[in-house]
Amino acid sequence: MRKHLTWILPLAAVPVLWLLLHGMGTDKFTLPSPLEGAAAPDFRLETMDGDTVDLADLRGKAVVLNFWASWCIPCRQEHDVLKLADRTYDPEDAVVLGVVYQDTEQNARRFLAQLGGDWTHLLDPTQRTAIDFGVYGVPETFFIGPDGQVAHKKVGPVTWDLVRPTVDSLVAAARGDGADGATAGGAR
Amino acid sequence: MNGRTGVAARAAAALGLVLFAALAGAPAGAAQEPIGTRPAPSTGTALTDPEAERLDAEAAELSAQLRCPVCRNQSILESNAELSREMQALVHERLAAGDSPEEVKSYFVSRYGEWILLEPSRRGINLLVWGLPFVALLVGGAIAIRLLRRWSTSGPGNHDASSPVDTGLSAENEMWLQEALRDG
Numbered sequence: 305m306r307k308h309l310t311w312i313l314p315l316a317a318v319p320v321l322w323l324l325l326h327g328m329g330t331d332k333f334t335l336p337s338p339l340e341g342a343a344a345p346d347f348r349l350e351t352m353d354g355d356t357v358d359l360a361d362l363r364g365k366a367v368v369l370n371f372w373a374s375w376c377i378p379c380r381q382e383h384d385v386l387k388l389a390d391r392t393y394d395p396e397d398a399v400v401l402g403v404v405y406q407d408t409e410q411n412a413r414r415f416l417a418q419l420g421g422d423w424t425h426l427l428d429p430t431q432r433t434a435i436d437f438g439v440y441g442v443p444e445t446f447f448i449g450p451d452g453q454v455a456h457k458k459v460g461p462v463t464w465d466l467v468r469p470t471v472d473s474l475v476a477a478a479r480g481d482g483a484d485g486a487t488a489g490g491a492r
Numbered sequence: 493m494n495g496r497t498g499v500a501a502r503a504a505a506a507l508g509l510v511l512f513a514a515l516a517g518a519p520a521g522a523a524q525e526p527i528g529t530r531p532a533p534s535t536g537t538a539l540t541d542p543e544a545e546r547l548d549a550e551a552a553e554l555s556a557q558l559r560c561p562v563c564r565n566q567s568i569l570e571s572n573a574e575l576s577r578e579m580q581a582l583v584h585e586r587l588a589a590g591d592s593p594e595e596v597k598s599y600f601v602s603r604y605g606e607w608i609l610l611e612p613s614r615r616g617i618n619l620l621v622w623g624l625p626f627v628a629l630l631v632g633g634a635i636a637i638r639l640l641r642r643w644s645t646s647g648p649g650n651h652d653a654s655s656p657v658d659t660g661l662s663a664e665n666e667m668w669l670q671e672a673l674r675d676g
Contacts, residue, residue, distance in 0.1 A: 312635075335604070335605060336605060337605070338601070338602055338603070338604070345603075406574055430578060430581075431578040432582065435578060435582060435603065438603035439561075440562060440575070440604070441561075441562065
C-alpha cells in the first residue's frame with residue numbers, strides 16, 4: 305500500500321496544483337461575457353442633452369459603448385483613448401457612446417468639463433441597460449459591430465492598441481457588408 | 493529510527509488522504525445553499541395582499557440564488573450594493589410581469605454567464621462539481637479503510653513474522669515501540 309501511496313498522493317496533487325497555477329495566470333475579477341458573439345441588447349436611453357438614442361438606429365456602424373462614472377479612476381485613465389477614437393473615426397463609420405453608470409448627472413458633467421469629451425453620453429438611472437449588458441463595474445467597453453453583434457467586451461480601461469484594430473476591423477466590416485448590416489438592422 | 497519515521501509517514505499519508513477528500517469537496521461546499529429568505533425586499537408591494545406576499549417571497553427566494561456581481565460572495569438578496577438592489581427590483585418586476593423563476597434566472601445567465609448563479613446548474617461539466625466530491629470521498633474512504641485494516645492486522649497484539657505488512661522495524665526499534673505502547 306505504501307508503494308501505491310508514493311504515486312497516488314503526488315498524482316492527486318497534480319489537478320490541485322494545475323488549478324492553482326491556472327488561477328494565478330487569470331484575473332479573477334474579469335469574467336467572460338456571454339454577450340460576445342451575440343446580439344447586443346437593444347436600448348433606448350436619454351442623452352445628457354435630452355435627446356434619445358436607440359441602439360437599433362446605429363445599425364450599419366461600429367459602436368464603442370463605454371460604461372463610465374466620474375468617481376472611477378480607471379475611467380480617467382482611458383478617457384484620452386476614447387477622445388482619440390471619437391476624433392479618429394467618421395461618425396458615419398463608428399461612434400463612441402458613453403453610458404453614465406451609478407453617478408449623478410451633475411458629477412458626470414463636471415468630469416466632462418474637466419477632461420473634455422463631447423461624444424454622446426447616455427443616462428441609465430435604473431441601471432437596466434447596464435444589467436442588460438452584464439456590467440459589473442466600470443469601466444466596461446463593448447465593441448458592437450455593424451450587424452449589431454457584440455464583437456468584444458473589455459473590462460477595465462481601454463488602450464489605443466485595443467481600440468484601433470478592433471474598431472478598424474468593424475468599420476471594414478461595415479463598409480464591406482453595408483447591405484447585410486442594414487438588413488440585420490431592419491430585421492430587429 | 494526507521495520505525496518512528498514509518499509510523500509518522502503513515503499518519504501523514506492518512507492525513508493527506510483526508511485533506512485530499514476535503515479539497516476535492518471544496519467546490520460543492522463553495523456553492524452556498526441559498527440563505528433563508530428574508531422579509532419582503534424594499535421593492536415589495538403591500539403585504540396585506542396574499543398574492544403580493546407570494547410574489548415577494550418568490551422574488552426573495554430567487555434573489556438568494558443570484559450572485560451579487562460587485563461583492564461576489566453574497567447573493568443579491570444579502571448585498572447592499574446599488575447594482576444588487578436594482579437587480580433585485582428587476583427580479584421582482586419580471587416575476588410580477590409573469591416570467592417564471594427559470595426564465596428570470598436564464599435572463600441573468602444570458603447577461604452575466606453561469607457565474608451569476610450561486611449554485612451551479614446540475615448539467616454538463618458542472619456535474620463534475622457535484623459528483624467528484626462523492627467519488628473522492630468513496631475512493632479516499634476505501635483507501636483509508638484498507639489501510640486501517642492492514643495496520644490493525646500488523647498491530648502489537650497479532651504481529652508475527654508472516655504478517656502481510658512489513659513494518660520495516662529493526663528488532664531494537666520494535667522493542668522500543670512495544671515498550672512505548674505498554675507504558676502509554
